[in-house]
Amino acid sequence: MENYGVGKVIDSTHPEFKSGDLVWGMSGWEEYTLVYQPESLIKINHTELPLSYYTGVLGMTGLTAYAGVMEVGRPKRGDFVFVSAASGAVGQVAGQLAKIAGCYVVGSAGSDEKVDLLKTKFGFDDAFNYKSETDFAAALKRCLPDGIDIYFDNVGGATLDAALLHMRHGGRVVVCGMISQYNLEEPDGLRNMLCIIPKAVRVEGFNVAGYFHMYSRFEEEMARYIKEGKIAVVEDVVEGIESAPVALVGLFSGRNLGKQLVALARE
Amino acid sequence: MENYGVGKVIDSTHPEFKSGDLVWGMSGWEEYTLVYQPESLIKINHTELPLSYYTGVLGMTGLTAYAGVMEVGRPKRGDFVFVSAASGAVGQVAGQLAKIAGCYVVGSAGSDEKVDLLKTKFGFDDAFNYKSETDFAAALKRCLPDGIDIYFDNVGGATLDAALLHMRHGGRVVVCGMISQYNLEEPDGLRNMLCIIPKAVRVEGFNVAGYFHMYSRFEEEMARYIKEGKIAVVEDVVEGIESAPVALVGLFSGRNLGKQLVALARE
Numbered sequence: 001m002e003n004y005g006v007g008k009v010i011d012s013t014h015p016e017f018k019s020g021d022l023v024w025g026m027s028g029w030e031e032y033t034l035v036y037q038p039e040s041l042i043k044i045n046h047t048e049l050p051l052s053y054y055t056g057v058l059g060m061t062g063l064t065a066y067a068g069v070m071e072v073g074r075p076k077r078g079d080f081v082f083v084s085a086a087s088g089a090v091g092q093v094a095g096q097l098a099k100i101a102g103c104y105v106v107g108s109a110g111s112d113e114k115v116d117l118l119k120t121k122f123g124f125d126d127a128f129n130y131k132s133e134t135d136f137a138a139a140l141k142r143c144l145p146d147g148i149d150i151y152f153d154n155v156g157g158a159t160l161d162a163a164l165l166h167m168r169h170g171g172r173v174v175v176c177g178m179i180s181q182y183n184l185e186e187p188d189g190l191r192n193m194l195c196i197i198p199k200a201v202r203v204e205g206f207n208v209a210g211y212f213h214m215y216s217r218f219e220e221e222m223a224r225y226i227k228e229g230k231i232a233v234v235e236d237v238v239e240g241i242e243s244a245p246v247a248l249v250g251l252f253s254g255r256n257l258g259k260q261l262v263a264l265a266r267e
Numbered sequence: 268m269e270n271y272g273v274g275k276v277i278d279s280t281h282p283e284f285k286s287g288d289l290v291w292g293m294s295g296w297e298e299y300t301l302v303y304q305p306e307s308l309i310k311i312n313h314t315e316l317p318l319s320y321y322t323g324v325l326g327m328t329g330l331t332a333y334a335g336v337m338e339v340g341r342p343k344r345g346d347f348v349f350v351s352a353a354s355g356a357v358g359q360v361a362g363q364l365a366k367i368a369g370c371y372v373v374g375s376a377g378s379d380e381k382v383d384l385l386k387t388k389f390g391f392d393d394a395f396n397y398k399s400e401t402d403f404a405a406a407l408k409r410c411l412p413d414g415i416d417i418y419f420d421n422v423g424g425a426t427l428d429a430a431l432l433h434m435r436h437g438g439r440v441v442v443c444g445m446i447s448q449y450n451l452e453e454p455d456g457l458r459n460m461l462c463i464i465p466k467a468v469r470v471e472g473f474n475v476a477g478y479f480h481m482y483s484r485f486e487e488e489m490a491r492y493i494k495e496g497k498i499a500v501v502e503d504v505v506e507g508i509e510s511a512p513v514a515l516v517g518l519f520s521g522r523n524l525g526k527q528l529v530a531l532a533r534e
Contacts (some may be wrong), residue, residue, distance in 0.1 A: 114479030156461065178461050189456015193422065194445050203470040205463030 001195040002026045005043065006054045007033065009267075014038040022047060022053035029241060030043040031265050043213060046223045051267065056089050056259035057233050058222055060208055064176060065093035066218050067211035069101070072174045072204050073150040077102035080144050082163060083124075085154035087234070090176060091260035092122050094152045096231045099123050103150070106143045108159070110254040117257070121232050130159070137162045150174060156181045157188040164201070173203040183252060232257030269293045273311065273321045274300065274533075281305040290312060291321040296508060298493055309482060314491045318534065323356050323526035324500050327475055331443060332360035333485050334478035336368070339471050340417040340441045344369035347411050349430060349477050350391075352421035354381040354501070356526035357443060359389050361419045363498050367422050371415070373410045375426070377521040384524070390497050397426070404429045417441060423448045424455040431459040431468070440470040450519060501525030 009021040010032070017023065017038055024042035026135045027033045035041060044054050051260045056062060068090070069075060081098040085091045086107025095118070098105045107127040118127035133139040140148070140162060147168035153160050157176025163173065183188045196203060225231040237257040239249045244262045251260060276288040277299070284290065284305055292308035294300045302308060311321050323329060335357070336342060348365040352358045353374025362385070365372045374385045374394040385394035393410045400406040407415070407429060414435035420427050423445025430440065447506045448454045463470060492498040503523040511529045519526060 160460075175460070175463055177464065181461055187461055188457045189458050190460055191454045191456050193427075193442070193457055193460075193470075194448055194454055194470075196470070197442055197444065197474055198472075198475055200471075200473050202472070203460075203463070204467075205460075205465075205469070206467050207464055210467055 001029055004055055004060045005029075005264075006051050006059075011208055012038070017041065017043075019105060021031065022051065024059050029256045029262070029264070038081070045219060049223060049226060050069065052235055052261055052263075053226070053233060053238070056235060057093055057226065057231065058219060061089040061259060062093050062222055063211060063215060063218050064208040065090045065097060066222065067208060067214070068152060068174045068176050068206060069094050069097040069150075071211065071214075072206050073098075073152065073172050074105050075101040075150060079103040079149035080146060080147045080168070081105045081150045082140065082144060083152040083153065083154070084130075084159050084163075085109065085177070085179060086124065087117050087122070087258060088154060089255075091152070091154055092118075092234060092258060093231065094174075094176075095124050096122055096225075098152075099125075100148065100225065100230055104144075108139075114154075114254075114257065117234060119236060137165065140166050147171070152176060153178070155226075161179050161188075161190050161192050164195055164203075167195070167199055167201045169199050169201075171199065171201045173201065174203040175203060177181075179252065235261050237261045237263050239263050268295055270296065271322055271327045272531075273318045273326075276281055279305070284308065284310075289318065289321075296511060296529070296531070306370060312486060316490060316493060316517075318526055319502055319510075319530075320493070320500060321503070322528055323502060324360055324493065324498065328356040328526060329360050329480060329489055330478060330485050331475040332357045332364060334474060334475060334481070335419060335441045335443050336361050336364040336417075338478065338481075340365075340419065340439050340472050342368040342370050342417060346370040346416035347413060347435070348372045348417045348419065349407065349415045350374045350419040350421070351397075351426050351519075352376065352444070352446060353391065353394065354384050354389070354525060355421060355523075357392050358419070358523060359385075359501065360451060360498065361441075361443075362391050363389055363492075365417065365419075366392075367492065367497055371411075375406075381521075384501060388501060390499075404432065407433050414438070416471065419443060420445070422446050428455075428457050428459045431457070431462055431470075434462070434466055434468045436466050436468075438466065438468045440468065442470060442472040446519065448488065502528050504528045504530050506530050 005027040006024045009167035022044040023041040081103040084094045087109045095105045107124045108130045115127045115129045118124040151163040151173045155175040272294040273291045290308040331463045348370045350362045354376045374391045375397045382394045382396045385391040395406045418430040418440045422442040424447035438461040
C-alpha cells in the first residue's frame with residue numbers, strides 16, 4: 001500500500017536526486033522505503049515551512065484544491081461559493097483560496113468544533129453543521145440566500161442534489177470527491193440534474209493527476225500565501241504506523257480535524 | 268401561447284422593420300400576429316433558402332445545436348461523439364456539425380426509419396434504434412467500443428446514466444435537453460455521476476438564450492453548409508392550426524420525423 005508522504009533521500013543513483021534531498025510523493029507506509037520510480041517524486045523547495053505541509057497544503061491535496069478552485073471553478077470577485085467537507089484537507093484550502101479570490105465563502109462540516117474552525121481559523125464567511133440541520137436545503141438558503149456560483153463538492157449524494165437546486169445561472173459545480181458515496185453498495189440517485197439546463201450550470205469532475213504540470217507555480221504561490229498568513233493550516237497527526245488503520249477508517253466517519261497525517265519518523 | 272415562427276411584416280412603426288421584411292422569432296400560433304417586442308425578432312437574410320429553415324436549422328434549434336457542439340462540446344478531429352434523439356430538430360444538426368468538425372458520430376433514435384435517416388441522409392457513421400435494443404449500455408459499447416468524447420444529450424434519464432459510464436477521460440456531456448424526464452412526477456435518479464471524477468468529465472447544461480450574440484456568424488456559416496450540401500434538413504410539416512395539438516403531443520412519443528412544424532400560411 002502506497003500513499004503520499006514526505007521523506008529524506010538516503011541514497012540515490014538518479015542524477016536529479018542526491019543524499020539529503022527532501023522530497024514528497026508516493027511512498028510506502030514505512031520508515032525506510034525503496035522508490036522505483038523517482039520521477040514521481042518532487043523536490044521540496046520551501047524547507048523553512050513544516051515538512052508535513054508537503055503531504056497536504058503544499059502537496060497533493062493543496063494542488064487539488066488549487067486546481068479545482070482556480071482552473072475548474074474560475075472564481076470571480078463577489079461569487080458565492082459553497083464548500084462541503086470544508087474543514088477537510090482539500091476543503092479548508094479550497095475555501096481559503098476562494099476567499100483570496102474575493103468570494104463570499106460558506107462551508108459545511110460535521111461537528112460544531114469544525115464549524116467553529118471554519119469561521120475562526122480559516123476565515124469562512126459562514127458555516128453550518130450539516131448533522132444538526134433538519135433540512136439541508138434550508139440551511140443552504142439561509143447561508144446563501146442569493147444562491148451558489150461555485151459549489152466545491154467533496155461529498156456528492158444528497159448534498160450535491162440539494163446544491164444543484166440552489167445554483168445560480170452560469171454556476172459551476174467543481175466535483176472533487178464524493179465521500180458519501182464511496183462505501184455504498186449502490187450510489188444515491190441524483191434527481192436534480194435537470195436544472196443545469198435552464199441555469200446553464202457546468203458540473204465538472206476533475207482529479208489532481210491532470211494538474212501536476214502547474215506544480216512549480218502552485219508551490220511558489222501557496223508558500224507565499226502561507227507566509228503572508230492568508231492560508232492557515234490545520235493538521236491531524238497520529239503517531240506511528242500502528243495508529244494508521246484507525247486514522248484511515250476515521251476519514252469516512254469524519255473523525256479527523258483537517259488533513260489526516262501519520263507520523264512515522266521526524267527530522 | 269407563443270413559439271418560434273417565421274412571418275412577413277405587414278406593417279411596422281419600428282425603424283428597423285419595414286413592410287415586406289421576412290423575420291423569425293417568437294410569435295403567436297395564428298395567421299396574423301401583433302408583435303409587442305420587435306427587438307426579439309431577427310431578420311431573415313437568406314431568402315433563397317426555404318423560409319421554414321428559419322424555424323429550425325437556421326433558427327433557434329440550429330443555433331442550439333451549433334452552440335452546444337461548438338461552444339460547449341468543443342470537438343476535436345477524431346473525437347467519438349454520441350447524440351441521443353439524433354433525428355430530432357437539434358440532434359440532426361448537432362450530429363452533422365460534429366461530422367463537419369471531423370468526428371466519428373453515432374446517434375440513437377426510436378425507430379428503424381429514423382435510424383435509416385441518420386445513416387443515409389445525415390451522414391452519421393453509425394446509429395441504433397434504442398427501442399429494439401435490450402441493453403442500452405451494450406449498444407453504446409458496440410457502436411463506440413473506445414468510449415465517448417462528447418455526448419450530446421437530448422433525453423437525460425437512463426440514457427445519460429449509461430453514457431456517463433462510457434465516457435472517455437476528459438469527455439464532455441453537452442446537456443441540451445432531457446425529454447425523457449419532463450413529464451415524470453419525479454425525475455429518474457442518476458447513479459453514475461461518480462465516474463466524472465476519475466475521468467475528469469465535464470457535464471454542462473446550456474440553453475440557446477446565452478448564444479444569440481453569435482447569431483449572425485452562425486447564420487452565415489450554416490447557410491453556407493446547407494448550400495454546400497454539408498448539412499441536410501428533414502422537416503415534419505403538418506398543415507393548419509387544427510393539427511397543432513397532435514403534433515405537439517407527438518414530440519413526447521417521438522411521432523415526428525425531424526423538426527416538427529405547423530404551417531399556418533404559405534408565401
